[in-house]
Amino acid sequence: MGDTLNIRPFAEADWPAVWRIMEPVIRAGDTYPYAIDMTAESAREMWLDIPEATYVAEDANGEIVGTYYLKPNQPTLGAHVVNAGYMVAESARGRGVGAQLCVHSQEEALRLGYRAMQYNLVVKTNEASVHLWQKMGFTIVGTLAGAFRHAEHGYVDAYVMYKELV
């Protein structure tokens, strides 16, 4: 599975490194629904302030190569289902970082008392992620026709993916 990573809670000093990971992902407009010109301030709010918890992954050199958040996907009566979002540094792709983040996120979600994990909008054209989540035990429970406005391809389908954790 590639590098041994140290995955730990986000600390304030991590922000510049986290933003360096997030910015190109957001600007590309091909995986997350955020505005491609989103400011660093809005990105902070979305990735750090709103979620219940945010984590970073350090490689053996102490470099931050990935990050993810956890948050309840719905209010109270649906708050036992967690939503997670992951980003991996462009320079660290293909090293199994995403898989390690996903495994860690499921363990943390269980520890925090969640019972299932849901991804609301997995862009169909993002095949690497779709396949990775399937390998991680997630099922495509539904297809949302044209639900994502891809920066390059226009309206494309997106999947709802889900995994029961308990």
Place this chain on the structure above:
Amino acid sequence: MGDTLNIRPFAEADWPAVWRIMEPVIRAGDTYPYAIDMTAESAREMWLDIPEATYVAEDANGEIVGTYYLKPNQPTLGAHVVNAGYMVAESARGRGVGAQLCVHSQEEALRLGYRAMQYNLVVKTNEASVHLWQKMGFTIVGTLAGAFRHAEHGYVDAYVMYKELV
């Protein structure tokens, strides 16, 4: 389809009537994920402040018998899909109010530029609503196992339902 309703944008004077509709629905904990002890203030925020638009339905006597909201279901690159929530007064059930609200909401969503409508968490045990949305052209695109903590039945399945409007 029952009564002829006047469906119009919410006005401030409508709040007491709207809250009278909302409170028993929230307290029942069998359709919406909101805390069953939710305050009127939190309900206002959820139904009026966060959404893009909120509407009420008046019957021929000028009584408010239903309400719904519209809001983007995702940020920017998913903001062309609208989410809607509907509530009908207990005293007005079985008069086709829900169907009229649903038709109106689709027309309004189109007028506001949306391309599809998504319900994120339709509780499987709420069969009347599931059938109504199907009659209104919505498809069950996926099933979320145990995603709703029903006040009476515990963890029950919920559906993601979807309809393309254009």
